[in-house]
Amino acid sequence: MKKYFLCVFLIVTFFTGYAFADSKDSLSIxxxxxxPLSISMQDLTKxxxxxxQMNEVTNDGEFRGVFHxxxxxxxxxxxxxxxxxxxKEFSKSVDLAIAIRNKKGSQIILSWGEVFYRNSGEILIATAAVPIMPHKDCKGCHSLEFYKPLIDQLHRNICFPKLVVAGDSFADRSLEEITDIEVIDITPIINDKKEPKLFSKQFRITGYGVKPFSLSDxxxxxRKNMRLKKIGEGKGYHGILQASGASLKQILENAGIKPDLNxxxxxSAPDGYRSLLSCGEVFLSPSGDQIIIADRINGQSIDSGGKFILLISNDLMADRWVKSIEKIEVILISNKTLGLAQN
Incomplete structure (x- = not known):
């Protein structure tokens, strides 16, 4: 009830004069x-x-400039x-996805967790940009033919509003001229069977673009070792853990999974607990290297409730951690998938 009144207060306070219907140049949520909201560029600036700062270089090496x-x-x-x-059976938002689309029909997917369990400044809807110009020219080390196209990128036309994922190492998820933000729950299309007992001696990797296989070791x-603070939304601080395991990113790469931003x-665990991670946060963000499948906690193997735990060290809350991992499912979110998920 408190959250409901907070939402009403925010709308009355900040959204007076904003449109709640579709408009030609609006951003729809x-x-x-x-x-549901429809916000114009003019309203976003209020x-x-x-x-x-965003150093815009894509994963394939394309330079798009450096901007504030x-x-x-x-x-x-x-x-x-x-x-x-x-x-009602799983009320936490940790398995939700956020689809961002632009006028050209391009789409990228964010996880709820990377938006709400990180500092909010890491992901922006930008309305303005200023290029960061170099103080010196490049004549001493490169030809004009080489560096002029790079300088030209600093003067390019940027179409707003723009999704800026400032925490990523590469700029592939920074999408210009966005029009739609959709919060989705894809779990209705997942064929999962909930088990009452929290135990799994192995986990299975299955889904889009992967030949299903299981890992029991x-x-x-x-080996990747980490020191983590365990702080949950429900029970608060529960100390510091010494964890040891394998990088989720490397496990997925070895499974032949190719990065796809959709x-x-x-x-998920046998009792139905689950969390969602986006491809971008695993493969493009430095935080992806800090996500592990742990099989040892505080120097001891994990014997109670299964052998493996998903740990996400850069999350500010531990609610996306999953005990007794039973399955990792790779899912492609297309517009067709969204239609199924929302029915």
């Missing part, structure tokens, strides 16, 4: 939200903004719309 972007945290807009999950992967990974 819909899906699993209480208050929000309190923050500034981030100013805009509104995506989290602010989603809190204004008030995300509302319909499932991760000794063949390089895919997500659902990690």
């Amino acid at each position: 819909y899906g699993l939200v209480k208050n 929000f309190q903004s923050i500034q981030v 972007y100013r805009g509104v945290p995506l989290r602010t807009l989603l809190e204004l719309a008030c995300i509302k999950k319909n499932k 991760i000794a063949q992967y390089p 895919t997500v990974f659902i990690v």
Whole structure:
């Protein structure tokens, strides 16, 4: 009830004069939200903004410039719309996805967790940009033919509003001229059978683009050790853990999974607990290297409730951690998939 009144307060306070119907040049927020919104560029500029630097180089090496972007945290807009999950059997939002689309029909998928369990300045809806110009020319080390196209990128026309994922190592998820933000729950299309007992001696990797296989031992992967704070939304601080295991990114790479910004990974346990990670946060963000499948905690093998735990060290809350991993499912989220998921 408190969250409901907070949403109403935010709308009355910050959204006076904003349109709630579709308009030609508006940004629409819909899906699993209480208050679907349609926000114009002019209205976006009225929000309190923050500034981030983005060094725009894509994963394939394309240089798109270096800019200071100013805009509104995506989290602010989603809190204004008030995300509302319909499932009573699993009410946590940790398995939700957020689809971002632009006028050209391009789409990328974010996880709920990377928006709400990280500092809000990492993902912006930008409304303005200023290029960061180099102080010296490049004549001494490169020819004009080489560096002029790079300088030209600093003067290029940027189409707003623009999704800026400032925390990524590469700029593939920074999408210009976005028109739609949809909060979705894809789990209705997952064929999962809930088991009452929390135990799994192995986990299975299955789904889009992968030949299904099971792992009962991760000794063949390089050992990764981490020190984590365990802080949950429900029970708060529960100490510091020494964890040891294998990188989820490396396990997925070895399984032959190719990065696709429209895919997500659902990690689930026999009791139905699950969390969702986006392909981008695993493969493009430095945080992806800090996501592990652990088989040892505080120097001891995990014997109670299964052998493996998903740990996400850069999350501010531990609620996306999954004990007793039973399955990792790779799912491609296309527009067709979205239609199935929302019915």
